[in-house]
Amino acid sequence: MPQIAGRTVISCAFARPDDPCLPRIQLAAQMIDKNSPMGGAANTGTAEPQLAAEAVRLGLESGVIAALYPAIDQARLVRYPPGSTLYNEGAGVEALYVIRRGMIKLLRYVGDGSARIVRLHNRASIIGLNGLLGETHDHTAIAVDEVQVYQLPIVLLMPLRDNDPAAYSCLIEQWGNYLNSADTWISEFSSGPIRSRVARLLRFVVDFDSDTGSEELTLLTGVEMAEVLGVTPESVSRVIADFKRSDILKPLEGAGQMERYRCNLEALEHESHN
Numbered sequence: 001m002p003q004i005a006g007r008t009v010i011s012c013a014f015a016r017p018d019d020p021c022l023p024r025i026q027l028a029a030q031m032i033d034k035n036s037p038m039g040g041a042a043n044t045g046t047a048e049p050q051l052a053a054e055a056v057r058l059g060l061e062s063g064v065i066a067a068l069y070p071a072i073d074q075a076r077l078v079r080y081p082p083g084s085t086l087y088n089e090g091a092g093v094e095a096l097y098v099i100r101r102g103m104i105k106l107l108r109y110v111g112d113g114s115a116r117i118v119r120l121h122n123r124a125s126i127i128g129l130n131g132l133l134g135e136t137h138d139h140t141a142i143a144v145d146e147v148q149v150y151q152l153p154i155v156l157l158m159p160l161r162d163n164d165p166a167a168y169s170c171l172i173e174q175w176g177n178y179l180n181s182a183d184t185w186i187s188e189f190s191s192g193p194i195r196s197r198v199a200r201l202l203r204f205v206v207d208f209d210s211d212t213g214s215e216e217l218t219l220l221t222g223v224e225m226a227e228v229l230g231v232t233p234e235s236v237s238r239v240i241a242d243f244k245r246s247d248i249l250k251p252l253e254g255a256g257q258m259e260r261y262r263c264n265l266e267a268l269e270h271e272s273h274n
Helices: 024-029 050-058 063-069 129-133 167-190 194-205 222-229 235-247 265-272
Strands: 076-081 085-087 095-101 104-108 116-123 140-142 147-153 216-218 250-251 258-265
Touching: 024 250, 063 116, 129 167, 167 194, 194 216, 194 222, 194 235, 194 265, 222 235, 235 250, 258 265
Parallel strands: none
Antiparallel strands: 076 147, 085 140, 095 147, 104 116, 104 140, 216 258, 250 258
């Protein structure tokens, strides 16, 4: 990111001169100091001004960054250990969650009490935008691995609908994009042979964090993958075992409690189309 007079600034080169979000982009830029902690261990607490800077680093669109501006100074960086619940299905939406690190699974429970993973979210995803429409959470959110999220009080963004329709539209458009991608996501994993569906799922969960490299992933459990694909855990386990024997998945040493692997992306791509 460019720096001017000791500050890291949000580049407005990708924003039109007549973009109604441009003034808020410039205001958000003023909050970013190059000396702000960007990637270190941050305790739970106020997270500005680093959220504005990280929003750019995470690749959020300019309009979305600008629309979040009213809540940035009240954002909190919160850590969730693996397996912990961020919120439950049916609960009111109290905050937007901007994922800084880790993966979150969204569960929906069906009539027999079983759960189905309806979506996986990772770095740079925003969860809770439906709260702007007055809706409750329609799923339960659980941390797959160590998760860090920025929580932005949604009550600070609700007035945008009347006070700043352009900013409100930016966020609602983001919600619409999520719904479209969710439909694609469901169809991606609900058709084809199990082997190719597992391969597509593994490609999806590849960790693109620059700290770990683009060929590494944290392996979901057999039950979690089965909940995504709508198959039995046993059938998933057979495919994963074969991928390990074929060196499509190679375990990483010193990965800790989570199963981390280096994957052969070319082989996964081939398997996903078989």
